[in-house]
Amino acid sequence: MKDKIMKESIDLFDSKGFSKTTIQDIVDNIGVTKGTFYYYFESKQELLRDIHLSFIENLLHQQEEIINDKNLNNKEKLYKLVYIIISEIKTSGKSARVFNREIRHLEKDHIDNVNSKRREFRLNFQKVIDEGIREGEFRNDLRSDIVTFAILGMVNRSYSWYNPDGEMSEDEIVNLYMELILNGLTK
Amino acid sequence: MKDKIMKESIDLFDSKGFSKTTIQDIVDNIGVTKGTFYYYFESKQELLRDIHLSFIENLLHQQEEIINDKNLNNKEKLYKLVYIIISEIKTSGKSARVFNREIRHLEKDHIDNVNSKRREFRLNFQKVIDEGIREGEFRNDLRSDIVTFAILGMVNRSYSWYNPDGEMSEDEIVNLYMELILNGLTK
Numbered sequence: 001m002k003d004k005i006m007k008e009s010i011d012l013f014d015s016k017g018f019s020k021t022t023i024q025d026i027v028d029n030i031g032v033t034k035g036t037f038y039y040y041f042e043s044k045q046e047l048l049r050d051i052h053l054s055f056i057e058n059l060l061h062q063q064e065e066i067i068n069d070k071n072l073n074n075k076e077k078l079y080k081l082v083y084i085i086i087s088e089i090k091t092s093g094k095s096a097r098v099f100n101r102e103i104r105h106l107e108k109d110h111i112d113n114v115n116s117k118r119r120e121f122r123l124n125f126q127k128v129i130d131e132g133i134r135e136g137e138f139r140n141d142l143r144s145d146i147v148t149f150a151i152l153g154m155v156n157r158s159y160s161w162y163n164p165d166g167e168m169s170e171d172e173i174v175n176l177y178m179e180l181i182l183n184g185l186t187k
Numbered sequence: 188m189k190d191k192i193m194k195e196s197i198d199l200f201d202s203k204g205f206s207k208t209t210i211q212d213i214v215d216n217i218g219v220t221k222g223t224f225y226y227y228f229e230s231k232q233e234l235l236r237d238i239h240l241s242f243i244e245n246l247l248h249q250q251e252e253i254i255n256d257k258n259l260n261n262k263e264k265l266y267k268l269v270y271i272i273i274s275e276i277k278t279s280g281k282s283a284r285v286f287n288r289e290i291r292h293l294e295k296d297h298i299d300n301v302n303s304k305r306r307e308f309r310l311n312f313q314k315v316i317d318e319g320i321r322e323g324e325f326r327n328d329l330r331s332d333i334v335t336f337a338i339l340g341m342v343n344r345s346y347s348w349y350n351p352d353g354e355m356s357e358d359e360i361v362n363l364y365m366e367l368i369l370n371g372l373t374k
Contacts (some may be wrong), residue, residue, distance in 0.1 A: 017291060019206040075373075101291055104204060129372075139374045146355070146363050147372065153344030154337045161336055168333070176333050184371030185316075185334065186262075187326045 002040045004030060006051055014094040018048060018102040048102060049110040055092075055099045056117045059084060063124045074132030075182065078151075081125055082181075083174050085155045090164040097159050122148060151181055189227045191217060193238055201281040205235060205289040235289060236297040242279075242286045243304045246271060250311045261319030262369065265338075268312055269368075270361045272342050277351040284346050309335060338368055 008029050012021040023044055027037050041047045066072070066080045089096045106114060126148040132138035155177060162173060195216050199208040210231055214224050228234040253259070253267045276283045293301060313335040319325035342364060349360060 019292075104288055105206075132372075136374055138372045142363055142366060142372070146360065147367060149345070149348050150341045150364060150367055154341040157336070157340030157344060173333070176329055177337060179329060180334060180337055180368070180371070182371045182373045184367070184369045185319075185325045185329070186369045187323055 005040055009047055010051060010094050010098050013098045013102055018105045045107055045110045048106055052099060052114040055095050060121055067124060074128050074137050077128045079178050082155050082177055086158060086170050086174050089159050089162055090170050100159055192227055196234055197238060197281050197285050200285045200289055205292045232294055232297045235293055236301060239286060239301045242282050243308060247308055254311060261315050261324050264315045266365050269342050269364055273345060273357050273361050276346050276349055277357050287346055
């Protein structure tokens with residue numbers, strides 16, 4: 001039931017926005033009472049936090065496997081790190097949109113844990129770039145922290161325009177991003 | 188007075204968010220009555236639309252000058268197009284954040300004009316990339332529409348982390364972005 005509430009809420013937050021969705025809307029859509037909601041969540045804030053945590057923890061878990069894979073060089077790791085973001089947009093577009101848009105509505109008491117995991121996600125990216133610089137795969141004259149912000153801005157933002165049912169596949173998007181990131185636009 | 192209301196509202200939307208800011212909050216902060224507010228705006232929606240329009244129209248105006256400058260090649264134009272976004276974050280950080288975050292809260296009746304101008308802004312970018320491809324400055328094997336989304340995602344997102352009073356200047360940020368965009372990360 002907890003999963004069902006989260007799934008239904010993601011649908012509503014995606015279509016109506018977090019602010020305009022009430023707990024009543026959520027329970028009405030599932031056909032349960034508010035009592036059921038409050039059995040699993042203290043508040044709409046706690047629900048939003050759990051949605052964020054579930055999304056980022058899944059990504060962190062996938063990152064960890066990639067980073068620890070000794071058969072991959074850093075370019076390959078970077079490719080896979082970008083891939084899991086696009087793939088998440090494909091399989092869980094609504095979650096990705098809620099994750100990116102509604103973080104703004106998480107209040108002080110509920111945001112700390114989410115923010116520290118988002119930070120961890122970003123620093124994992126940066127670690128691969130730093131390692132690639134050390135091993136001579138990547139140029140060493142660009143600050144890795146800003147490069148990380150740049151790549152994450154580019155890739156994360158795809159949730160706002162990428163249509164997984166459209167003409168471009170995940171692979172094509174990721175390949176284009178990686179070409180741009182690794183080799184640039186200059187002829 | 189209209190400008191004053193818009194300026195004060197941007198401050199409040201930036202700190203509290205659009206949803207949680209009431210018209211009462213806005214007029215209290217300026218020390219006027221609700222009547223004054225309604226003399227200039229029909230609703231909070233209309234105010235938010237005007238804030239968005241004012242932000243994007245200013246950027247479109249700057250874009251136009253760059254695109255029509257016959258002394259610039261397309262790389263130089265691209266540099267300047269990126270520069271005005273970062274510069275806007277520096278000089279109007281609050282507006283940039285409200286512009287990027289609160290578009291979500293603009294409702295049907297008020298969003299069309301804003302969306303068409305945002306689209307125009309994006310297509311101006313794409314025009315420079317297409318022109319650069321035609322003139323052999325940029326490689327021709329990457330779709331210009333996706334490249335545009337990628338660059339705009341990267342650059343626009345800076346509002347969320349770039350601190351203009353921090354250790355990096357506008358020039359340094361733009362130079363790093365352009366190095367990455369034009370030449371890539373590969374050593």
